[in-house]
Structures are given as structure tokens and as C-alpha cells.
Amino acid sequence: MGEPFVTARGLRKVFHSRGRDVTALDDVSFTLARGETLGLVGPSGSGKSTLARVLMRLIEPDAGAISIDGEDWLALRGRALRQRRGAIQMVFQEPLAAFNPRATIGGALDDPLRIHGIADRADRAERPRRIAELLERVGLPAGFAQRAVHEVSGGQRQRVAIARALATRPALIVLDEAVSALDVSVRGTILELLADVQKSDGIAYVFVSHDLAVVRVIAHRVAIMDAGRIVETGPTPGVIADPQSAMGRALVAAVPRLDFGRDDGA
Amino acid sequence: MRRFALRFLRSPEGMVGLVLLACLVAMALLAPFVFPRDPLSIVGRPLIAPFTDASLPLGTDRLGRDVLAGLMHGARASLLVGVFAALVAVAVGTVVGTVAGFAGGLIDEALMRVVDAFQVVPAFLLALAFVSVTGPSLPVIVFAVALGAWTGPARLARAEVLSIRERDYVAAARAIGMHPAEIAFKEVLPNALPPVLALVSVIVASAVLIEAALSFLNLGDPNIVTWGSMIAEGRNVLRTAPFLSIVPGFGLVLTVLGVYLFGEGLVEAMAHRRGRQ
């Protein structure tokens, strides 16, 4: 399929805390094609969230290179970076924490549209229409625009977060534990929405999670992280069927099976 | 918002504070109508004791000026200085604190050293020095009092901003390409404000006292009557006519108490709202 959309090479990040150095990323490299989902899986502290934030340019790496669509992503500064940010969006774990506590849903969706001038050129009235479209795209009624973000349920809030990410028409969305904080019954519907959006818009995902079972549902390929390194990578079903790394095996073993009860009982 | 008001009214501190403040504001507003004459003008015999003359219920001072008129007009100066000094202090303080906390690095270091410099000098000495250099007038006094009071809000706002800066919604705002200035003043500052506003009552109360102390030292605006200048006036005849100092002193105590209780009520109502989330 030609040139990969995202190429990361030799990413390294060390945090200094309480006089100790913690290596969060240690020579991390990966590629991602357009419209593809890469699952990033590992235990807490393995560096997967740091990698997500480095990719978003929310944290600057100490070393390494990222190219997106052939462009040096780490070289962008200031205004140029802010403009280009529209191409890469993020959805966070806690939908409540990801919105300004004072925001309304309409206001939260209006910000990216305004900043990136998505609907500005035609006329102002275009923006409410576009907000309604976005809400509809994620399965929410257009009337939600008037509501405060904290008034709606967790699952609906995560839909708003996805709508906000879609507002800038990105080519890549980084999902950091995006379904982990949701109720089990909601989790499935959000995953379906993500898969559906990917099919229609051809968006690539980096899907960060500690739950290999959830990653298996949504990710074409998976990269397993341990102590700041990618220790194993490959097509998701293959890695789960036959994990090569110790961490891969541990993650596969940790997924509880719904095996209809215990067999050691009295 | 209505629930917030209800909770405030239900707290006994808030209620008492509100009543006291309402009385003071009423005094200040009604003063020019009840006593249209300059309160510094002579209306009768000097040193009439309170409650002896029906037309001068609180008596007169050494020069025969009406004490009640002075008390009511004096409330204007106290409240004006208190409110405006607090406004200036909070506005300057939050902006400096937000910029320092949000920008970090050298800007943060520089701004916080300025805050330190202001904080090591006692607020009253700062005001005293400023007024004695520039000469007393109401705006100067407001500014002089704010000079010693903005550091508290600045520190508090910075601490709040440092914590809010790490929240996901700020990361989300950066991710959509929002300009740092817009993030600082639209996303961060409004959420850093509530704890800073809790400081307002303390600032108003201390501003009222500093203004009174300045007037007491004859560094107040000489053209208006203030409680501080009335106390200073009465000091000379403290043995023979103690009421001349006690009456405005009482005004000061009630003002500070009212402002403080009002603030307590606000904080309590706010804590309730936060606790429920």
C-alpha cells in the first residue's frame, strides 16, 4: 500500500522525578497506514500513554523522528503546528475530564470548527448546521448542542468527544483508553461507532488500551509495550494466538474468560 | 445558580453577613440624601454627648460636626476603597498568576520573584510608603491598598493553574490547535477563579482596615470624612468624649465582620456545590 502514513523512528523520552530518571520511551519505532488501526497494549507504566501524547505533540520526545504524510511532524512550531494539528485528533479516557467543566456540547464542537475555519468561509450560519451534522454522525440528536457536557451520560459524552475529534476532518485519531472508563454495555456501541467511522472516512487509529480483548475487536495490528519498549508487534489475531514475548503472554493470560462458572465447587 | 443562592441564604454566617453588608450599603447610599450638607461642616455646639439632642442623635465632635453624618458618609469611603482595592487586587493577581502558571519557565520565575518582593513588605507599610510619596486621594489609596493585596490572588491562581494545566481538557484544547492565550484565558482562568474569589472577603476586610489606618495617620483623602480620620479626631479627647472614637470604631468592626461572614457563607455554599459533583 505504498508509503506508510505515519512513521515513528527511535522515539525516546526520559522523565525526571524525585531525583530518579524514568525511561518512559526507549527507542520506539512503528509505522501506520491510512485507514489502519494500531493497538498499543501494555501494563500501566509501560509508556503507551506517553507514546500517545508524544504522537499528539503534547509531550516533546528527547530523541527520535515522526513523519506524517511525508512531513517532519516534530519540526513544526507555533502557528504552523496549530494549523496542522487538525490532521491528528485525540479522544481521552475520562470523557468528563476531557471537557471544560463549563462547556456546552455545542460550544465544545464549535471550537475546532472556528479554529480551523472549517465552516467559516461560507458563512457563520454554517457552523450550527455542521455541529448538528457531527452530532448526528455520532448518533446523538442535534438538540444536544444546547446541553452542558456534564448533564449527559458517560457514553454520550464519549460520543461528543468523538464528534469533537471528527470536527477537523482528521486523518488520524489517537484513542487513549477511550472505552476503559465506560460501562460494559456502552463500550460495545462506542467500538462499533469507531469502526463505522473508520470504514466511511478512512481514518487511521492508534488505540491505546491495557485490555487485549478490546484491542482485538478494533485493531488490525497490535504493538505490545513493556517498560518503554515495543517488545512485539504483528497482526492482532496472530499475536493473541501465539504471543512471542513474555509481556504478550502475560497480557493474553490476564484476560478473564467468561467460562460459565467454576468447576472446583463443592 | 438559584440553588446556590438558596444554600447561601440557609447558612447562618452568610445571612448575618448579608444583613450587615446590606445595612452598610444602605448607609452609604442614603448618606447624601439624609445629610445633604458636607459632613465636615459645623452644625452645632462642640462635644454634644450622644442621645442628648434629638436632632443630633450621636452628638458632635470637637469642632461641632455631626457624628451620625460622619458615620454615614464615612461608610462610603470604607466600602469604596474596600471593594475597588479588592477588584484591582484580584484582577491583577489572577492575570499575573495565570500567566506565570501557564507560561512556566523563566516567565514564571520572574513573575513569582516580583510577587515575593511585594510579599516580604507588609501590606500596610507598602500602602503607607506609596501614599506618602504620591499624596493622598481616593484613587491613590485604592491603588496603594491593592499594591499589598494582589500577591495572595496571584499565588493562589498560579497554584490552581498549575493543576488545571495538566487536565485532559487543556490537552484537548491544545490538540484542536487552540492558541495558548485563548487556552489560558478561556479554558484555564475561569476554572481557577472560584478559590481566588474566596479570598475576596479577606482582601476587602483588610483593605477597609488599611484605609482606616491611613486616615488615622492623616494620610487619607483630606476632603472626605472617613472612619479612620474620625477615630484620629476623637483620640485627642479620648478621656472626656470616648464615643467619638467608639462610634466609627464600631462601624469598622461591623464592616469587617459583615464582609468576613458574607465570604464564609459564599465559601460554604460553593463547597456544597463542589462536594456534590
Added chain:
Amino acid sequence: MTTTLATLRGLSVSYRREGAQTFALRDVDLDIATGGRLAIIGESGSGKSTLALALAGLLPPEASLAGTIDWPGLDHVPVAGRDIGMVFQDPGSSLNPVLTIGEQVSEGAVRHLRLGRATARQRALDLLARVRIPQPQAALAAYPHQFSGGQRQRIAIACAIAASPRLLIADEATSALDMIVQAEITELLDTLVREDGMSLVFITHDIALAAKLADRIAVFRDATLVEVGPARQVLARPSQDYTRSLIATHIDFSAPRLIDERA
């Protein structure tokens, strides 16, 4: 063959908010067997955590309680901390940051078992070894922030079982942890309950965890008990649609994938 530790009959918990009465639990009948492991499953707002608080007698004062909780398996009204141990979701906030691990773990033993200082210290050491904290001797003098999330949860469990309670309530005790640590903590709870003959109430939103740990499952939704029964029966032959949908929406390695394989 089994005795009953606790009997809940017609239990309702409600709060009065802005004039309206809202139920956190409504008319719940439930038995907890001595030595049994009961899983309480439900989503947010189902009332499952209220049930834990009601059992432990830790409801906030503004809650009004109707119905009865009897303790036929005990000869006195249980005291939280002595007869009932609690483990919560976030060990970061249930442990006191300024007390050493030794002080916190031995506190329950000192208060409820009236042990002397030296004996309590020895007991804390034993407990830390039981919850498999590495180098328990050194851990006694350490503070909570020096441990990882998983280790803190182990310490919280040590605190909860310090006074040898009859009942251990784990309220979403593993949901803040990653999958690997979650599996380890579940394993630890299993072992401890087995060794001490404690009863376990395991509150979770994850039906697979419940399946792994419990012999009985109670499903809650919107403050009411939907169904309760032996774990195998509830999972294999659920009688309610809601339970069926919970099982159907659970994601494990057999869940259908939502994407096309790429060339």
C-alpha cells in the same frame, strides 16, 4: 449445609434531593452465605456500591434506610473494620499518605483485637507477607507513595483483613488497575478468602471477573435486584433479558471483530 451470614429483606435506601425522593436501592431481598463468595454485578447507578455501604453500616447520615439487615451468622451487630473488611477502588485515597504502611496495617489489629505494639507489628509483618508485598520488613516503615497502584491495593487488602473479619467486601477493587495486576489481585482475594474461610462480597461491573471469583451472582440494575442465583446457572441460563445482554456485550477473545482484515 450452609449457614447464612447475613439476610437482607425489603432493603431500600433513598436520598431526599431537592424535595424528591430518589432510590439508590429498592426493595432488595438477598442472602449472604457464611464462607460464600457473592458477586454483585451492575453498571454505574445500579446501586451496587450503595449495597456495600449498607452492609458495612457506612451509609451517609442523610440516607434513609427501610427494610432489615439481619446477621444470623454473627452473635452481635457487625462493626466495620472488625467484622467487615472493606477494599475500595482507589487505594491511593483509602490509604493515608502521611502514615507508614506498618502503622496503617497494624491499626485495625491494635484497635479491634487489642494487641500490644510488638504483637501488632508482627501481625502487620505477617499480613504484608500474606498479600505478597516484597520485603515486608522494609515495607513497614515505607509510605504509600513508594508503592505502585497494584501494591497499594495489596496493602489496602492487608488493612482490610487485619482484624480477621468474617466478611470482606471488595468494591470495584480491581477496576483502576491494568489487566495483569487485576488478575493478580483477583487471585490474591481468592486465596485469602479460601484460607481464612471469610465470606466475600465482590462488587464489579465485569461479568467475567465475577464468573472467575464467585459462587453466586446477583445482578443489579437501576437500584433493583434483577436476578440472583448460583454463578454457573446465572451465566449459562440467565432468566432475565438484562443479564443476557450483559453476557452478550462482554468483550473477550470470542467477541466478534468489527474490522475487515487488511491485505
